[in-house]
Amino acid sequence: DVKVTQSSRYLVKRTGEKVFLECVQDMDHENMFWYRQDPGLGLRLIYFSYDVKMKEKGDIPEGYSVSREKKERFSLILESASTNQTSMYLCASSGGSGGSQPQHFGDGTRLSIL
């Protein structure tokens, strides 16, 4: 089974802090994704990466950056956390390009910015 592991289930940070969310997958997948999930808005894509050191902006990249130095690890960075970034953050990975391969999700990190 595919395993996508996010470093924290719950995280509390303060406004203005730099926040790192880590995600690791064990299936040698090329593609990795970061979403945030908010009530009534569903999952929205922040960034994704299709290879090491490659990244593309999703629908809501403002206030975020990402890093993919190794194939198995994809980090989401909140440069200067703000209260409107309080949310559930979900990481996902998938193999190949197109086809029937689904994205596999981690358990999520519930981030609160005070």
Add this chain to the structure above:
Amino acid sequence: GQNIDQPTEMTATEGAIVQINCTYQTSGFNGLFWYQQHAGEAPTFLSYNVLDGLEEKGRFSSFLSRSKGYSYLLLKELQMKDSASYLCAVRDHAGNMLTFGGGTRLMVKP
């Protein structure tokens, strides 16, 4: 861009059949996925459609009509454990990115 619509909430009775609809308007289309998400848990993959028609997988089936921009997820013999949110997601023409609908929260009652 993509626009995906699903009902926000549905209620059904244990043992019954329920159909969750999803309509989409997209600039490109390369497949539609359904996910199940229990409260506080990760979404898990249920089904995939890329050609018109019905895909059956046990108690769950998913249907696609590309010309109508329409899909549905059919759940048969409902069980209490089927109470969850069901997410419809469309993959764009590039083949990697998914756009999700807001999800349908299904409550199964005894």
